[in-house]
Amino acid sequence: MNLPFILFFICALLAVLGAVLLIIAREPIHAALSLILVMIALAVLYLLLGAEFIAAVQILVYAGAIMVLFVTVIMVLNAEAEERTDFSKIAKWVGLPLGFVLLFAIAHWLYRAHVGPVVASGAGIPAHALSTWDLSTELFRHYLFPFEATSFLILIAVLGAMILARRDE
Amino acid sequence: MEFISQHPVLVASVIKIAVLLFIVMTALAYLTWFERKVVAHIQSRWGPYYVGAHGLLQPLADGLKFLFKEDVTPPTSDRLVYVLAPFLALALALTAIAFIPFGPPDKTFIYGQKIFVVSDSNIGLLFLFAITSMGVYGVALAGWSSNSKYPLLGGLRSSAQMISYEVSLTLSVVGVLLIAGSLQFNQIIENQGGHWWHFLPEWNVFPQIVGFLCYLTAAIAETNRVPFDLPEAETELVAGFHTEYSSFKFAMFFMAEYANMVTVSCLATILFFGGWLSPFPDSWHWQLYLPGAGLMAVGIYCAYDTITRMRGIARLQLTVVTLLSLVIGALCLLPAVAPYVQGPFWFTAKVLVFLFFYVWVRGTLPRFRYDQLMSFGWKLLLPVSLANLVGTALWYAVGWMRHG
Numbered sequence: 001m002n003l004p005f006i007l008f009f010i011c012a013l014l015a016v017l018g019a020v021l022l023i024i025a026r027e028p029i030h031a032a033l034s035l036i037l038v039m040i041a042l043a044v045l046y047l048l049l050g051a052e053f054i055a056a057v058q059i060l061v062y063a064g065a066i067m068v069l070f071v072t073v074i075m076v077l078n079a080e081a082e083e084r085t086d087f088s089k090i091a092k093w094v095g096l097p098l099g100f101v102l103l104f105a106i107a108h109w110l111y112r113a114h115v116g117p118v119v120a121s122g123a124g125i126p127a128h129a130l131s132t133w134d135l136s137t138e139l140f141r142h143y144l145f146p147f148e149a150t151s152f153l154i155l156i157a158v159l160g161a162m163i164l165a166r167r168d169e
Numbered sequence: 170m171e172f173i174s175q176h177p178v179l180v181a182s183v184i185k186i187a188v189l190l191f192i193v194m195t196a197l198a199y200l201t202w203f204e205r206k207v208v209a210h211i212q213s214r215w216g217p218y219y220v221g222a223h224g225l226l227q228p229l230a231d232g233l234k235f236l237f238k239e240d241v242t243p244p245t246s247d248r249l250v251y252v253l254a255p256f257l258a259l260a261l262a263l264t265a266i267a268f269i270p271f272g273p274p275d276k277t278f279i280y281g282q283k284i285f286v287v288s289d290s291n292i293g294l295l296f297l298f299a300i301t302s303m304g305v306y307g308v309a310l311a312g313w314s315s316n317s318k319y320p321l322l323g324g325l326r327s328s329a330q331m332i333s334y335e336v337s338l339t340l341s342v343v344g345v346l347l348i349a350g351s352l353q354f355n356q357i358i359e360n361q362g363g364h365w366w367h368f369l370p371e372w373n374v375f376p377q378i379v380g381f382l383c384y385l386t387a388a389i390a391e392t393n394r395v396p397f398d399l400p401e402a403e404t405e406l407v408a409g410f411h412t413e414y415s416s417f418k419f420a421m422f423f424m425a426e427y428a429n430m431v432t433v434s435c436l437a438t439i440l441f442f443g444g445w446l447s448p449f450p451d452s453w454h455w456q457l458y459l460p461g462a463g464l465m466a467v468g469i470y471c472a473y474d475t476i477t478r479m480r481g482i483a484r485l486q487l488t489v490v491t492l493l494s495l496v497i498g499a500l501c502l503l504p505a506v507a508p509y510v511q512g513p514f515w516f517t518a519k520v521l522v523f524l525f526f527y528v529w530v531r532g533t534l535p536r537f538r539y540d541q542l543m544s545f546g547w548k549l550l551l552p553v554s555l556a557n558l559v560g561t562a563l564w565y566a567v568g569w570m571r572h573g
Contacts, residue, residue: 003179029250029313036306056295064302065332071306072328075313075321132292132352 004048011048015041028079032070039063053135173279181282186267189287193266197427198228204528211532222475222483225490232420240416243315250314255414255421258307262428265300268293269435272445272512274355285445285512292352298339301391301432305331307425308393308410315413323409326539327393333546334390334397341383341554344561345373345440358444370448374441377561381441383554385526388433390546392426395531397542434523435516442519445512457507460514464498 018037025031039062046055139147173180202217202224209216217224242251270293272285283289290296305328312324349357363371374381390397411422438444449456471491479487501510537545 003176027247029247029310033250033253033310036303052290052292053295056292056299059299060295060302064299068302068305068309068328068332071309071313072325072332075309075325075328 007044008048011041011044014038015045026081026084028074028082029071032067032074035070036063036067039067053132177280177282181279182287185282185284185287189266190263193263193428193431194424196431197424198232200427200431200524201231201423202228203524204531207525207528208532211529222479222487222490225486235417235420238416240418241413243317243413245316246413247314247316250310251413252418254307254311254314255418255425257310258304258425259421259428261300261304261307262425262432265297265304265432266428266435268297268300268354269432269439270354270358270444271516272509276509276512284509286355289355290353293354294342294346294352294357297432297436301429302335304425304429307422311414311422312410315410317413319407320410320412323412327410330393330397330542330546331391333543334387334550337383337546337550337554338387338391340551340558341380341387342436342440343558344377344380347558347561347565348373348376354439354444358439358446361443362446364450367450370443370446372441372443377441377557379553379557380561381437383550383557384437384441386550387546387554388437389527389530390542392429392433394426394430394527396534396536398536430524430527431520434520434527437523438516438519444519445516447511447515457511458502460510461498461501461507463514464494464501466498468492468494468498 015038018034018041021034022031022038025034039058043055043058043063046058205227206216206224217227220227220230242248267287268290270283270286270289274283274286274289276284278284288296308327308331309324312320312322312327315321345357346352349360351357351360361370361372365371365375369375411419414422447456468491471487471494475484475487475491500506501514
């Protein structure tokens with residue numbers, strides 16, 4: 001029982017709890033807050049794996065930028081609490097069992113991959129956290145084309161959003 | 170003892186966090202006193218004067234008053250979020266300070282743990298921005314959960330403002346990162362060591378003056394201070410997002426705002442003014458005694474004030490202050506202690522200059538109009554900080570191409 005081990009289970013539980021709350025919550029703001037909880041718990045999990053940069057960017061981009069935008073939009077639209085309709089019969093009789101089957105399948109594969117002992121012993125944590133230097137060398141040397149292509153794609157998306165938003169004028 | 174040797178990081182961190190929390194909380198309380206005093210003198214008033222000598226016990230009285238006030242929760246509010254918002258605001262504001270180095274990393278205590286920084290992360294700057302980028306939740310959620318008009322408007326305004334200015338804030342800092350080539354605070358600071366022409370410190374503020382001005386403006390807007398205090402513009406929105414908050418929850422928002430002020434001042438000091446480095450060359454040995462001498466000078470002034478002006482209980486209180494600063498000042502002169510206080514002394518001195526600047530601006534400038542605020546942020550500040558970034562990057566690219 002070392003510290004990363006305990007932290008892993010706390011954050012894993014928090015992430016699952018946040019994800020469940022996100023679906024159960026009826027107020028949109030509560031759902032958004034649960035999603036933020038998931039993001040932060042995931043960031044701590046990244047940190048446990050030695051991926052400092054990914055952890056910081058996870059909080060910075062998802063919790064700090066995207067979710068802030070979500071919360072602002074919910075506030076601007078003043079979204080009301082969701083109304084609950086009756087569960088659909090198919091979801092109840094087919095969806096739930098299938099969901100459990102999927103969960104079982106994932107657990108089975110994880111068990112066979114022997115991830116548990118690695119996590120428990122803390123052996124999965126690299127001795128040296130990956131530095132930003134290594135990361136940028138990889139990103140701007142080996143993966144330069146995918147990186148540039150992605151940024152171009154995002155630029156197109158930004159322009160598209162602006163055109164769609166200003167179509168009426 | 171065995172536990173300490175097994176978990177040196179854990180034990181050292183808990184000690185450092187406890188000490189830092191105590192210091193920061195006290196500093197925040199006295200920051201309110203400092204602000205009221207300075208603004209009062211700008212406006213030809215005395216400011217707090219009657220609770221303690223020179224109003225020195227005013228923060229304590231304010232804190233007690235906040236504790237004993239009735240804590241009102243509006244019946245139509247969203248209970249959970251309403252309670253969560255102030256905690257979130259204060260917790261995030263205080264967490265950000267954990268990444269700030271107050272002194273050189275070579276000063277260590279139990280098992281080589283650094284004394285002057287809680288977490289000396291390799292990417293400290295990114296973590297700090299990650300924490301502060303979440304600070305907007307406290308304000309936005311407070312405005313939403315109060316379920317009344319003015320707080321909602323205030324919360325919306327502040328979210329829009331903080332998102333807008335965060336872009337410029339982050340971009341204005343990238344120039345410094347290009348110079349330092351690191352995201353670690355201590356490396357950024359150590360990179361600024363040395364002097365041009367033997368007297369001008371090699372601080373980033375000189376090559377990055379445009380970036381610094383952008384940072385300073387964006388930082389004032391980011392902390393919702395005058396002249397960008399639209400979220401709580403009294404004349405328009407009563408008190409903005411915290412209109413419905415009372416008692417200690419209000420105090421928590423107040424403390425969060427001051428903690429954010431301290432954080433951005435610390436960041437300005439680290440990135441542009443050499444952090445804990447002394448402005449004087451190393452060859453000037455007398456600077457080792459400057460912290461102690463400065464404190465003793467304060468003590469001597471307090472002694473003069475005690476004798477000539479103070480009467481009654483105020484005289485007693487100021488005598489305590491006098492003795493404290495004289496004793497601590499004398500301690501700082503000891504050769505064993507002096508090297509340890511250098512870093513924190515210069516760091517605190519620089520941060521205090523920024524805090525004074527904050528208050529000075531508040532006492533001088535009128536508030537922006539909302540559309541002015543937005544167009545200033547997007548149409549002036551963002552292009553200028555972008556141009557600064559592109560210019561710095563080009564400068565380095567040309568340099569690399571020449572020298573390979």
